[in-house]
Amino acid sequence: MRLAMPIPTRDGRWVVDGWAASRYEPDTTHCRDLHVLRATAHLLHARLAARITTRPDGIRDRDDRWARAERIAFGESQPGNIPNAVAPLVARILAELDATPLGPEQLVHGDVAANVLLDADGVPLVIDVAPYWRPLRWADAVCVLDAVVEHGADPSAMRAHATGADRQAMLRASLFRLLSDEDPDIEAHRHALESGPL
Secondary structure (H helix, E strand, C coil): CEECCEECCCCCCCCECCECEECCCCCCEECCCHHHHHHHHHHHHHHHHHHCCCCCCCCCCCCCHHHHHHHHHCCCCCCCCCCCCCHHHHHHHHHHCCCCCCCCEEEEECCHHHCEEECCCCCEEECCCCEEEEEHHHHHHHHHHHHHHHHCCCHHHHHHHCCHHHHHHHHHHHHHHHHHCCCCCHHHHHHHHHCCCC
16 A cells, blocks of 8 residues: 655645645556455554554644534534435434444544555555544445445445444444535435445
């Protein structure tokens, strides 16, 4: 596994007008294999946990739509105006949440399924890290959900998230995606959830 690090601007900034840049990697393809995605995520998260042991400054100060949805998913803020299309499914998920612990928090990549490339030799390359200080179980649930909903992974992968802490992680992952995506595929989300957690 390799990690594509962002490239700073000449004045040392990592982000300009909401955009960041990383080195172009030729001859890569998007990884859609759920097993490879999860294995890559586990390795990445183990390395992050070993190197970053305290919450980075500013990570909870973000105010983009993803950060707002993440806080709602973890009960740290209340949902505001929920789009009518997603409101029934969001209400159903909210009713199923409980206080089951999901494990310790650490630095995680909250968008693995969309951001792993395979180089010409098939080695995974992680790009565009979306940083969150959340339990590893949640990051894994987001990866599985995205792979099923967006990339056609077998919905049976959701069955491992049907009970206990894994179920609660998947419910929170679902809330996060339904509330942060601009036009979520509600039927795909409903089908995925009914394959396991709901």
